Amino acid sequence: MLIVDLHLKGNLVIVVGSGNEGMKKVSSLLTQDCEILVISSNSNPQIEKYTKQRKIKFKKIKLNDASFLSKYKPYLVMATTTDKALNRKIVEKARKMKSYAYASDDPEISDFSHPSVINIADTVQIGISTGGSSPAMARKIKIKTESFLKKNISSEDIYQIKLQKFARFEAKQVLSTQLDRKKFLYGVMNDKRVKGLLKEGKYKMAQGRVKKMLKELT
Template structure:
């Protein structure tokens, strides 16, 4: 994080704009809208800017800039086309510890101005840290179209009832639960429909009838194979509601960061022969947190019901009648295959696909090998890296040809993805010279041969046509 986002109260504070042109006018408008008293210093000043200064209660100095103009100033914006002058303003402000923004020159800034979505009192600021203001504005445009102006009225309604809710609920978590339910239910819909008075009456009734201690709930969330963009909308929504987040080793750090900043985060990852928290203890943690009235997100890599032990984790919850929701995720097989350009099924090569664990509960590889050697079937092995020599040998022994294509996909869908291809007969020696690390997915079948045609984008050659 290059800049810490802050919202500053500028009401009745004297702020200085250095410059008198159109850029200075835009910045001055922003300051005036926030309630600042706008002071301007420049040799030439537009008439509209002169009027704005007068209306804000600020002062106008039609003269060359001098450091004395910084006396009793809270914040400064340098908006001239003279970089040497801008550098001088920046240096003077830094010497006096006055926050300064130099338009289009992040190196000279101690703060930057974001693109803003104004739904007062709700404010949304978007910033690229000065790297790409155009990108920030594009994102603002998307948000503008997706966030109705009614959100401002909703925020005002909530603000008018904050004290009543605080008096009704002593515990901050109870208040948060109440507001989360309110802001996602019929009261909010009344505001969006323009029925603010009805919404206020409903909110008062909800406060009077509310349970002081809402029950806990568990969200079993499939986080997908790694790329945060593969999370579902429901997964994102529930993750950001959670008070506690229990997450696996295979969940990308970027996904964990999407949870609320005040949420408690508990690592319960498991690697081969190294379980940070035993599975039974994880099951009990879900119960314990839920019985405390907390909303618990259980983040699991891939899909929780495909080699994710999700069934075991909700079994105890069901016995105790603790509410839970299961959110499916894109399983590693689908995600890694897609990002590697390997279709799991293809009319000419594979009419079925089979998902198999390469690491049984007892550590053995006692699999139904005879069922896994059909020539028109794709087989995907989860957790099979350690057992790779055995997998290749058993498939060959049970009838698969040694030249059957095979792919190993390391850290699939992430920026660290690595794909190694070969055959059942050659793969063990290939990775001896080109090691791969867990987590790794193994795909066996003729569909692997299609990778050369379908994964051209990995090399960044955008000149080739899409097949």
């Protein structure tokens, strides 16, 4: 098994089913900047809330087979109904459409396993996976480690991640080689002035410091 970070930005992801498994998948997708469509025969208060907030779209249909998928061009389809046979049909249909497919109740037919994810400030995502062998144990390990990670990944770390993204973009405009950009980014990460500003929550000033450091190199 190879754990990868799948980039879903701008792509359509269809979640079939609105039960507990379906809502877990929707929650994990909300930070991915993708188009989320939930298809189910039933709604629930959480779906109505997300729909009202325009975070997702919802289509209510009676689920008898997988033919409904033909109307769409999804990048990823996640089947989370309580009907295992239907989930398999949905996966098979998605594959015929050249979409990635996942069934919450059958890791063997899925293109990937869905890890138990620890989300920290919508910036750091840590996946815990057993490769589909035991989702229950993945959740148990998540519970055991989540509080530790949230205590040890500070707000300064979160700011530094955001600043590194900013610094990388700025560096690409003026530094021609990957080696030069790498050295610059490590310089930003280890700069005492930057560290002090981030510790005080002065992110805008830290951005200014990055620009100054970059200017000194050019």
